[in-house]
Amino acid sequence: MNLSLPQIEALRQILGDTNVLLDEADLQHFGGDWCRQYSPKPSAIAFPTTTEQVQAIVRWANTEQVALVPSGGRTGLSGGATALNGELVIALDKMNKLIETDVASSTLKVEAGMVTAQLQQHAEDLGLFYPVDFASSGSSQIGGNIATNAGGIKVIRYGMTRDWVAGLTVVTGSGELLELNKGLLKNNTGYDLRHLFVGSEGTLGIITEATIRLCAAPKPATVLVLGVNEMTDLMSVLASFQQQTSVNAFEFFSHNALEANLAHSGEAQPLAEAAPYYALVEVETASEVETEAALACFEHCLIEGWVVDGVMSQSEQQAASLWRLREGISESIAPRTPYKNDLSVSVSKVPAFLAKVDSIVAEHYPTFEVCWFGHIGDGNLHLNILKPEELAVDAFVEQCKAVSALIFEEIARMGGSVSAEHGVGLLKKHALSYSRSEEEVRLMKQMRQLFDPAGILNPGKLFD
Amino acid sequence: MNLSLPQIEALRQILGDTNVLLDEADLQHFGGDWCRQYSPKPSAIAFPTTTEQVQAIVRWANTEQVALVPSGGRTGLSGGATALNGELVIALDKMNKLIETDVASSTLKVEAGMVTAQLQQHAEDLGLFYPVDFASSGSSQIGGNIATNAGGIKVIRYGMTRDWVAGLTVVTGSGELLELNKGLLKNNTGYDLRHLFVGSEGTLGIITEATIRLCAAPKPATVLVLGVNEMTDLMSVLASFQQQTSVNAFEFFSHNALEANLAHSGEAQPLAEAAPYYALVEVETASEVETEAALACFEHCLIEGWVVDGVMSQSEQQAASLWRLREGISESIAPRTPYKNDLSVSVSKVPAFLAKVDSIVAEHYPTFEVCWFGHIGDGNLHLNILKPEELAVDAFVEQCKAVSALIFEEIARMGGSVSAEHGVGLLKKHALSYSRSEEEVRLMKQMRQLFDPAGILNPGKLFD
Numbered sequence: 001m002n003l004s005l006p007q008i009e010a011l012r013q014i015l016g017d018t019n020v021l022l023d024e025a026d027l028q029h030f031g032g033d034w035c036r037q038y039s040p041k042p043s044a045i046a047f048p049t050t051t052e053q054v055q056a057i058v059r060w061a062n063t064e065q066v067a068l069v070p071s072g073g074r075t076g077l078s079g080g081a082t083a084l085n086g087e088l089v090i091a092l093d094k095m096n097k098l099i100e101t102d103v104a105s106s107t108l109k110v111e112a113g114m115v116t117a118q119l120q121q122h123a124e125d126l127g128l129f130y131p132v133d134f135a136s137s138g139s140s141q142i143g144g145n146i147a148t149n150a151g152g153i154k155v156i157r158y159g160m161t162r163d164w165v166a167g168l169t170v171v172t173g174s175g176e177l178l179e180l181n182k183g184l185l186k187n188n189t190g191y192d193l194r195h196l197f198v199g200s201e202g203t204l205g206i207i208t209e210a211t212i213r214l215c216a217a218p219k220p221a222t223v224l225v226l227g228v229n230e231m232t233d234l235m236s237v238l239a240s241f242q243q244q245t246s247v248n249a250f251e252f253f254s255h256n257a258l259e260a261n262l263a264h265s266g267e268a269q270p271l272a273e274a275a276p277y278y279a280l281v282e283v284e285t286a287s288e289v290e291t292e293a294a295l296a297c298f299e300h301c302l303i304e305g306w307v308v309d310g311v312m313s314q315s316e317q318q319a320a321s322l323w324r325l326r327e328g329i330s331e332s333i334a335p336r337t338p339y340k341n342d343l344s345v346s347v348s349k350v351p352a353f354l355a356k357v358d359s360i361v362a363e364h365y366p367t368f369e370v371c372w373f374g375h376i377g378d379g380n381l382h383l384n385i386l387k388p389e390e391l392a393v394d395a396f397v398e399q400c401k402a403v404s405a406l407i408f409e410e411i412a413r414m415g416g417s418v419s420a421e422h423g424v425g426l427l428k429k430h431a432l433s434y435s436r437s438e439e440e441v442r443l444m445k446q447m448r449q450l451f452d453p454a455g456i457l458n459p460g461k462l463f464d
Numbered sequence: 465m466n467l468s469l470p471q472i473e474a475l476r477q478i479l480g481d482t483n484v485l486l487d488e489a490d491l492q493h494f495g496g497d498w499c500r501q502y503s504p505k506p507s508a509i510a511f512p513t514t515t516e517q518v519q520a521i522v523r524w525a526n527t528e529q530v531a532l533v534p535s536g537g538r539t540g541l542s543g544g545a546t547a548l549n550g551e552l553v554i555a556l557d558k559m560n561k562l563i564e565t566d567v568a569s570s571t572l573k574v575e576a577g578m579v580t581a582q583l584q585q586h587a588e589d590l591g592l593f594y595p596v597d598f599a600s601s602g603s604s605q606i607g608g609n610i611a612t613n614a615g616g617i618k619v620i621r622y623g624m625t626r627d628w629v630a631g632l633t634v635v636t637g638s639g640e641l642l643e644l645n646k647g648l649l650k651n652n653t654g655y656d657l658r659h660l661f662v663g664s665e666g667t668l669g670i671i672t673e674a675t676i677r678l679c680a681a682p683k684p685a686t687v688l689v690l691g692v693n694e695m696t697d698l699m700s701v702l703a704s705f706q707q708q709t710s711v712n713a714f715e716f717f718s719h720n721a722l723e724a725n726l727a728h729s730g731e732a733q734p735l736a737e738a739a740p741y742y743a744l745v746e747v748e749t750a751s752e753v754e755t756e757a758a759l760a761c762f763e764h765c766l767i768e769g770w771v772v773d774g775v776m777s778q779s780e781q782q783a784a785s786l787w788r789l790r791e792g793i794s795e796s797i798a799p800r801t802p803y804k805n806d807l808s809v810s811v812s813k814v815p816a817f818l819a820k821v822d823s824i825v826a827e828h829y830p831t832f833e834v835c836w837f838g839h840i841g842d843g844n845l846h847l848n849i850l851k852p853e854e855l856a857v858d859a860f861v862e863q864c865k866a867v868s869a870l871i872f873e874e875i876a877r878m879g880g881s882v883s884a885e886h887g888v889g890l891l892k893k894h895a896l897s898y899s900r901s902e903e904e905v906r907l908m909k910q911m912r913q914l915f916d917p918a919g920i921l922n923p924g925k926l927f928d
Binding site for chain 2 (some may be wrong): 102103104105106127148149151155159160162163172176177178179180182183184185186187188189190191192193195196198199200203204216235238239242243246264286287289290308344345346347348375378379380414415417418419420421422423424428432435436437439440441443444446450453462463
């Protein structure tokens with residue numbers, strides 16, 4: 001499908017000439033996202049500057065039967081914002097203004113194209129805090145975060161993006177404008193359509209504005225990196241810290257993930273003694289008492305033998321450098337063409353699940369190296385299978401898909417999720433049935449049809 | 465509509481003889497809720513003991529075109545669980561078992577009929593905490609709490625019931641069994657139907673089981689009661705405490721609410737100097753430092769002139785007795801036949817809204833006394849209009865409805881909610897359009913039809 005010249009002219013009428021891009025480089029840049037498995041092929045990129053323009057485009061697209069792909073910061077990892085079939089991309093980049101500051105209500109109303117880091121800065125300027133944070137905060141946009149219900153590194157303490165959305169302005173697939181929940185903290189007046197839009201991946205409507213809740217600025221914190229021999233020990237460490245301290249983050253990575261990161265950064269080993277797995281724990285230490293509790297918990301874990309070696313930050317700088325051990329992993333393994341899976345199970349099932357996956361890979365693909373990291377306090381594991389050097393990419397991806405099917409069967413058996421925080425998009429739609437029942441998928445399809453009867457919004461995403 | 469003898473026989477086949485009640489006293493007791501404005505008229509009360517039995521009843525009801533009213537602890541205040549037209553009541557009272565304890569994941573899986581206080585006790589037994597709490601915790605059931613998204617006195621710190629639901633087992637109106645979210649913390653696989661069921665008031669399906677998140681046990685706390693002259697001062701007090709301390713609760717009541725409570729309980733005035741409004745603040749004081757911060761904040765509010773007099777608890781007993789000043793209000797004004805409204809606006813709009821409502825009542829019904837209390841930290845105000853002694857109840861209710869219409873118009877103008885935490889049920893369905901747009905209501909109706917095509921579930925509730 002391609003747009004005709006009169007169609008492009010109509011778009012220019014709505015948006016102005018400079019807000020419709022057709023150059024091949026722009027189509028490539030704005031037509032894809034960080035999921036690099038697809039070749040973008042949009043027909044044009046539209047940059048609305050107001051909600052009214054979004055509504056005008058959607059109504060026009062309904063009349064013309066033009067498919068639309070909403071696009072935020074394009075940092076998604078499941079291809080949810082990728083245009084493959086000549087769709088018109090609606091890029092929210094120019095809708096990035098702060099609309100309203102309400103300090104008494106601890107909320108900010110912003111346009112959906114505001115970059116996450118900018119939102120975080122606005123919050124900080126008020127002495128407040130927007131706590132959802134992840135590696136792509138410098139590029140991702142709040143609208144996209146909401147559409148994928150983005151998670152990140154502080155979920156154990158602060159929850160997902162969902163938990164911070166007090167109101168949404170959306171244009172549905174049929175071009176209706178909805179003001180959902182209006183920034184209220186309490187509003188029990190029927191079905192909460194706001195929550196339906198969170199995580200809907202652009203298939204029900206286009207989010208144009210959001211009212212975001214803020215919280216108190218974070219208190220001083222201390223970071224520990226702890227080496228453990230067994231995943232069951234890691235769970236004991238988690239339980240101890242949760243009982244004795246206020247945990248801000250509880251991350252984990254495998255030894256080869258650390259090795260890759262250190263090789264890439266040139267930094268030194270954090271611990272004298274290596275271990276198969278490491279936990280990175282951030283705890284609130286607003287007072288002497290809390291710092292002592294964290295230290296006591298650390299010592300307790302050493303005495304119990306759960307932790308073989310560890311380090312506790314003594315300064316903000318040291319805390320930041322320990323964080324880099326976790327945050328640098330993704331970049332450091334990128335040259336090894338990792339095949340990524342973003343999985344979750346109940347926290348209690350993490351050790352059994354990890355062992356099962358390791359054994360599946362070892363049995364079927366003994367030459368594959370598995371690199372683990374993730375947000376273990378939330379039951380969320382990022383499984384990265386590294387490509388053996390001698391294997392061609394295509395063959396590698398094929399084999400990874402085969403092994404993924406075995407892993408997804410295990411996920412289904414354990415009642416887990418095939419997409420913990422990345423969303424479904426294009427990449428996971430074949431796997432949806434491992435986490436959602438036939439009845440649920442049927443209901444989702446029917447609901448999609450209510451909001452987008454002509455089927456113009458992000459077709460082919462989530463499900464066919 | 466009444467059930468025929470063969471229909472009653474069929475029900476007994478599904479549930480056993482003792483689990484179908486037909487006596488008039490039982491019909492009255494199980495056919496209503498705490499919203500006393502309606503006369504219950506169910507045709508029978510069914511007590512399923514398993515999810516399978518619920519499913520069997522719903523399927524049977526579809527075949528027989530029998531309307532069903534799901535019923536929990538019957539503590540609802542909007543008539544959501546009231547059967548007025550010969551419906552079959554599905555009472556969850558016998559489904560009250562603990563199904564699974566998962567300490568590592570900090571979750572409990574329970575049947576929907578478990579009483580809130582029992583759930584709180586199970587959490588406490590594990591050294592954990594279920595933080596949603598309200599006056600009816602001793603009777604309300606977790607399924608009913610979820611179906612109305614119950615709020616209460618700790619929302620400012622811990623959020624609504626919605627925030628603690630990790631998984632739901634529901635039987636839809638068409639008799640399908642859905643396992644929603646399976647207790648996971650992270651699961652981004654399409655539309656989150658779990659959140660659609662939270663607050664759906666029994667119109668989409670019957671909740672039979674729930675996986676509930678728990679949190680760490682609360683730390684020691686201190687309670688303050690502070691008298692203020694102006695609502696704007698109260699907002700300054702709120703902002704100060706939010707900046708300087710960890711606020712667990714920020715409640716408020718007007719002077720006549722306090723007077724009514726003291727007259728009823730026989731207790732003494734808490735403050736030497738009376739004030740038009742009072743704030744009850746509970747702050748976490750786990751350490752000396754936090755206690756000092758709370759005291760400093762109190763003193764700052766006195767110096768600024770926001771607070772005219774106040775008291776800070778020095779013991780758990782004193783804290784409990786201060787809490788009774790707030791918690792006893794509802795009971796103490798009950799003899800005055802209060803006409804209740806459960807309203808919310810953005811926190812920043814509270815003073816303007818309260819002044820507006822006071823002036824509406826004073827202008828149109830100068831003989832009415834207005835008694836205010838509520839969860840002001842959430843923007844949630846309970847407006848109680850007290851009946852003048854000489855006025856007949858019917859005439860009073862008529863006049864209150866007229867004044868409510870004016871108040872709801874103000875709510876609509878301010879983007880507030882006509883039902884902050886009580887739900888819509890029968891009582892507020894005429895007012896739904898003040899808080900939800902025509903398009904939203906149309907979408908809600910269409911969604912209801914997807915889950916309950918035969919329209920047998922709680923007909924007439926939420927909307928017609």
